[in-house]
Amino acid sequence: xxxxxxxxxxxxxxxxxxxxxxxxxxxxxxxxxxxxxxxxxxxxxxxxxxxxxxxxxxxxxxxxxxxxxxxxxxxxxxxxxxxxxxxxxxxxxxxxxxxxxxxxxxxxxxxxx
Amino acid sequence: xxxxxxxxxxxxxxxxxxxxxxxxxxxxxxxxxxxxxxxxxxxxxxxxxxxxxxxxxxxxxxxxxxxxxxxxxxxxxxxxxxxxxxxxxxxxxxxxxxxxxxxxxxxxxxxxxxx
Numbered sequence: 094x095x096x097x098x099x100x101x102x103x104x105x106x107x108x109x110x111x112x113x114x115x116x117x118x119x120x121x122x123x124x125x126x127x128x129x130x131x132x133x134x135x136x137x138x139x140x141x142x143x144x145x146x147x148x149x150x151x152x153x154x155x156x157x158x159x160x161x162x163x164x165x166x167x168x169x170x171x172x173x174x175x176x177x178x179x180x181x182x183x184x185x186x187x188x189x190x191x192x193x194x195x196x197x198x199x200x201x202x203x204x205x206x
Numbered sequence: 207x208x209x210x211x212x213x214x215x216x217x218x219x220x221x222x223x224x225x226x227x228x229x230x231x232x233x234x235x236x237x238x239x240x241x242x243x244x245x246x247x248x249x250x251x252x253x254x255x256x257x258x259x260x261x262x263x264x265x266x267x268x269x270x271x272x273x274x275x276x277x278x279x280x281x282x283x284x285x286x287x288x289x290x291x292x293x294x295x296x297x298x299x300x301x302x303x304x305x306x307x308x309x310x311x312x313x314x315x316x317x318x319x320x321x
Contacts, residue, residue: 127309136210136297136312137249183249192237192303193262194310196249 095120097186099197106174106204114169114200116184126167127185127194128158137183143167154178174204210313212298218319224286227316230279231300239310240273240283241297249297255281256303267292288320 096119106112118124125144129137141152148160158169169182184197211230219225231238240252253263255275263273270289275281285292295317299310 125308129312134317136314137299139309139311142309187308192256192308193251193254196251198248 095186095188095191095195097184097195097197099182099184099200101200102198103201103203106202108176108204108206109173112171112174112178112202112204114182114184114202116167116169116197118165118167118184118186118195120186120188122188124167125187126158126160128152128156128167128169129183129185130154131181131183131199133180140169140182176204176206178202179204210298210300210311212296212313212316214316215314216317216319218321219288220321221289222287223320224284225288225292225318225320227283227296227298227318229281229283229298229313231281231298232311233279235300235302235311236278237301237303238275238281239299239301240281241299241312242294243297243315244294252283285318288318290320293318293320 098117127142128140130140131137140156141150143150143160151157156171158167160167181199181201183199185194187194213228237256239254242250252265253273254261258275273283295315297312297315299312301308301310
């Protein structure tokens, strides 16, 4: 069965430091992987996705994610965190022709000045 | 493009009343998804449509919930009768499936409170 795990409920980072939000997945075929961000009282916004090709994917707001097939991971990263990056981050996966996304529980990212 | 449009943004109703949530997907998208978000259960897929046809409604909680998509530019999610446990934020998302870019784009959500 397909699944997504975001092992950290919350991540705290000081402004200016690099940040990582972790995501691991389980699918039986080739994964399509997504990251979304949700600001308070807003809908989810698409950040980036991996379908195929280069393992390092660059997205909006300076975020990037690295697809690691051997570790079945798709961690979200940013070299220098901003206070405005504080939000809830969701990882999602789907497999091939199955159009449903399987969502992680979300990770609350707090960037402290 | 205006993005996915949902109405109302907030709805407060009393238990037993009928509630209708509305969604206008992004023009040209062929798939529409209804989600529910709560603190306890996170983000749950309720139902999704492809080319206006319901494909999977296994996430619909019970018969009190129904969804329709009469045309490519409009969908409704109805709860009748509503119960306090239905209180949640309901999101609609649309995407272009099969076109190589299958990213789901979300609306701002409807915050439903059932008293």
